[in-house]
Amino acid sequence: MxxxxxxxxxxxxxxxxxxxxxxxxxxxxxxxxxxxxxxxxxxxxxxxxxxxxxxFSLDPVIEDVVYGAHLRLRDGRIVTRYTKKPITYMTxxxxxxxxxxxxxxxxxxxxxxxxxxxxxxxxxxxxxxxxxxxxxxxxxxxxxxxxxxxxxxxxxxxxxNPIERAIAIEGNMPFFNGIPEEYKGMVGLNFGLVKGGYGWIFPKGDHLNIGIGGWKINVGNSLRSDLANLCDIYGFDFSKLEQIRGHHLPLIRPxxxxxxxxxxxxxxxxxxxxxxxxxxxxxxxxxxxxxxxxxxxxxxxxxxxxxxxxxxxxxxxxxDIEKSRALMEIFHVLPDPFVWLLQHSDRFWSPAGSLIRGETTYSEIVNHFGKVLGSSLGPISKLAQLVSGRKAQLRSPDCQ
Incomplete structure (x- = not known):
């Protein structure tokens, strides 16, 4: 060999x-x-x-450290939350x-x-x-x-692989004199534009990464126009967005x-x-x-x-992927209760920050909020699938 x-x-x-x-x-x-x-x-x-x-440390390639998020709902409301500890690194x-x-x-x-x-x-x-x-x-x-x-x-x-495919599109908005202050150490998340998905604004060293994604069956061929709408909502000129690219997100099944x-x-x-x-x-x-x-x-x-x-x-x-999938089904159909809890309850926001940091898992989060959430997660997820109009397809691989 x-x-x-x-x-x-x-x-x-x-x-x-x-x-x-x-x-x-x-x-x-x-x-x-x-x-x-x-x-x-x-x-x-x-x-x-x-x-x-x-x-080894990733410090040489880290461009921003995120401590919080601006969450925008379907009705235009914006919820902002912070943490004392870093949530994620941007590169x-x-x-x-x-x-x-x-x-x-x-x-x-x-x-x-x-x-x-x-x-x-x-x-x-x-x-x-x-x-x-x-x-x-x-x-x-x-x-x-x-x-x-x-x-x-x-x-x-x-x-x-028996996987469902999500799709996303993104681009980079340059800022030669530094990114806007409100996005230094903060991400923007928008839950009102696409069904079963979200838009994002991520801070980088000299630009913002702006994108939007969701399930293929829901977004169809509209993602580019959705991205333009996202830019418009936040006051960015879509014509100045550079390196616009799409990509698929593969999701495994048990x-x-x-x-x-x-x-x-x-x-x-x-x-x-x-x-x-x-x-x-x-x-x-x-x-x-x-x-x-x-x-x-x-x-x-x-x-x-x-x-x-x-x-x-x-x-x-x-x-953990399956727990995340179930929570995703619920969240994208009924985001308002989750966002209300993120806004008003430290008992909800603190575990959410720990989840993003990786200090806890989706399974532990479900257990944290009790047996009622755990036992109802499966049925609620199935209901959310029907509401969102997305059907899961299961196949068994034949690896030789």
Missing amino acids: DNDVIVIGAGPAGSTAAREISSLGWNVLLLDKSRFPRDKPCGGGVTIRTDELLP QRIRLDAFLVEQSQRSGVEFRDGIAVTHVRRLAPDQFEVIDRSGEKYTSRVLIGADGANGIVSKNLGYE GTLVSAGGSAVIGDAAGLVDPLSGEGIYGAIASGVSIAPSVDNFLRGQSTALDDYHFFIADSIIP
Whole structure:
């Protein structure tokens, strides 16, 4: 074999997995189709719990630290809340991803950018072949797909993820003399424009990231005009919005396989996105960290070791995603009661801040508000699905 491990995709999931595995003494090749540094459509929020997963500081790429939010409701009311502790960090993917790749290289990872993989195949349970656009072939004992929701690893190896897709569009509003004061250390969230979604304004060093997203079935082809409306509501000139891009958000369902033999998918390729917030960087880095011990054991001869990664996702990540999905269904249909509680109840706002920081989980939040909320969460979520007009589709993957 040319390599012990090949990781396809050098976003936060891929670079983290590559670094963690390389630090255990294995030969790792990290491939990405783009030339680095490259940008990605993403709000760029990094939660506190995400930062704590890493053995190094993200300070070099943090552009703002968020302590609160301006929440705007359908009727135009604005609710503003603050916390004493940071809620999240703001960065740009062009800087974050390049920084994470650099850290992986320092751990011994071989990184090749500008390599567009066109086909992968399993030659044996512990033997894989990767072919790029030029026809060059690479082989490895383990293959990890970190190449996004429509990645080549999932397509070629049979990871037909049963995921629902949300869609978002965003752009950057430049401010050459500094961003507006009201957005320094604050985010703006709008819950009145799209059904089953929200708009956002995120602070960066010299610009605001402005975007809007929701379920495909609800927003249809109107997102660009919705984004223009969002800018208008907040007094921004849509014509000055730069780098407008759309992207899909993959959401995993219970029962989805994320590993098979010596292969696995991580991050967006596994659908590890928070349904309520749309945040995916935590799922990316958490899966990158958690897969390393399983890969190490697999390479040491434990043929079923990658099952441990699958069970970790199934037992530790998916239950919280499902709680988030249920809360999302309720919140986007009936946002006013939640926002009222955020505005008037510190007993509600304080856990909400802890949730965003990652100090607590969705499951713990549900338990915090008692058995009534916990027992009613499922039925209320189903009702909210019907009200919002969105139907879930479940399929079982056939990974070989």
